[in-house]
Amino acid sequence: MALRMWASSTANALRVSCASKAHVSPAFSLSRCFSSVLDGLKYATSHEWVKHEGSVATIGITDHAQDHLGEVVFVEIPEPGGSVSKGNGFGAVESVKATSDVNSPISGEVVEVNSKLSEAPGLINSSPYEDGWMIKVKPSNPSELESLMGPKEYTKFCEEEDAAH
């Protein structure tokens, strides 16, 4: 079983201290203030994860990302056979009237896509690291994985990003 590390996600508790009106965020249960970060995965600064197993890498968006997006209502992913390149968009997710581009952490050929996402886009929210996976890629340059963040680094990155307001 993957060891789970818990990171604080302060954006959900964000308060607008400089505005004249206090804004109360919709109620969240305490557990939602902490996004999960899994061992064994690599992470991009744009909040995608990669799981490299043998010749295939699976890519999705992190728990932190799905939490900040809100309920996903639509997912756009490429067809198998296309290619992706590191740092460039390969698809998008829509939530709360916002379409957010999803970028690939690595380059390679798309060998499989998660077709369940067209009928069940909410899988990205309920299971971002498992059933909500987005694409599987044959990496063309496996050394790209080394420049990605590990779980500890990514956890710290999220904390710093959420504190930046």
Next chain:
Amino acid sequence: MRVPRSLEVWKMGTVNYLDALKLQDKLISRRKTHKISDTVLSLQHPPTYTLGKRRTDHNLLVPESDLKTIGAELHYTQRGGDITFHGPHQAILYPIISLRDIGLGARNYVEKLELTMIELASLYGVKARAGGVGETGVWVGERKIGAIGVRISSGITSHGLAFNIDPDLNYFKHIVPCGIADKEVTSLRRETDLVLPTEEVIHEQLISCFARLFCFSDLIWKEDAPILPDNGEAE
């Protein structure tokens, strides 16, 4: 410690939809490469219907060819959200800002855009509220006064919000606005008894609400800003 943040405000008057899209694309690349700071475009469009990434054109109730006869254009876009109408007397803000710099995700960003319009409405005694789940936007009772449709690319926003000051609401009859049937569209004119100032004043108030909610400490106003020429350099 809060770092002072400046916002460049482009006051643009009436802008054709495609011109505004091209300008936003240019500004997004410049913002990504840190050539410009956070920017917001303040404008209105001539009569224009737009669809989002999901291309929900089943919510257009008349044939596209009819739109030309009523003097309106139709555009397919990459923003989130469903079909909507933009036209004269509707105040639009297109913020091109970096969400990563302020640690905001899509959900919090959209909530603040809703608040921006709610605060503006309250200046005129109108009690507006954010929509419930699946009804993003700003409502007065069961009537929609403000719409949102946003695109986020590598953490940089584009598209934004549209607030009905006093548009011709008949244009909304040709669509199922935002894909929500059986709900009316309304405007500030309809909801308040107060005499409205000039629209320029209302646009400026909308910008001030936005700037305050997003904690911008400095506003740099650019009046009658021209669309960037094709060679890409600003004046």
